[in-house]
Amino acid sequence: MKKLIFIFAVILVFALTDIVSYTQEENSYKEFKEVEFFSSVVVRIKGDSAKGLGLYENKIRPYILDQLKEIFSPKLKNPYSLRMIVEDTSLADRKRFGNLTFMIWIMGSGDSMPYYVEAKAGNQLHNFWERKVLKEGLREEITEEAKKLIREFIQELANNFFAAREG
Numbered sequence: 001m002k003k004l005i006f007i008f009a010v011i012l013v014f015a016l017t018d019i020v021s022y023t024q025e026e027n028s029y030k031e032f033k034e035v036e037f038f039s040s041v042v043v044r045i046k047g048d049s050a051k052g053l054g055l056y057e058n059k060i061r062p063y064i065l066d067q068l069k070e071i072f073s074p075k076l077k078n079p080y081s082l083r084m085i086v087e088d089t090s091l092a093d094r095k096r097f098g099n100l101t102f103m104i105w106i107m108g109s110g111d112s113m114p115y116y117v118e119a120k121a122g123n124q125l126h127n128f129w130e131r132k133v134l135k136e137g138l139r140e141e142i143t144e145e146a147k148k149l150i151r152e153f154i155q156e157l158a159n160n161f162f163a164a165r166e167g
Contacts, residue, residue, distance in 0.1 A: 031095070031128050032164035037076065038098035039083035039124070041065060047106030049113060053143050055104055063147060064102060067154045075162055085124050094124035100157075101127070104146050115142050119153040129160060 041064055043057040065080055072079035083097050105116040118132040131153045137145050
């Protein structure tokens with residue numbers, strides 16, 4: 001019962017956040033015009049069951065970089081280039097350098113488990129693009145389903161990124 005209440009509360013919070021963010025979403029992507037490439041790609045994996053499913057940051061990050069390159073490359077030759085942001089990095093550079101963060105959170109254990117996948121993107125000043133999904137899946141399918149969501153999120157990011165640059 002506690003698990004059900006917790007999941008309901010999480011869904012309610014996400015729904016309310018989505019309503020507020022949807023109204024801001026239409027104009028928020030214009031900042032992608034200034035982003036030249038993504039200089040930071042961060043992956044966070046949460047939940048005790050994640051390791052048992054083979055979900056590790058050092059395995060998911062290369063997958064994300066491959067998807068980023070495959071999806072962005074036709075229009076952007078080098079979508080990822082590591083750049084260190086230090087204290088004296090100029091404001092102009094902070095706007096040019098994109099930021100992409102993924103979080104995968106596996107909740108619970110058992111044959112069927114809820115899982116959450118979130119993607120945030122922006123520049124080195126703040127995130128202004130976000131997607132998130134809370135689902136439930138079979139233990140043996142969660143890793144592949146999370147990868148499918150990552151690919152979908154990157155495809156949607158690319159669509160919004162290039163639409164902002166063309167508009």
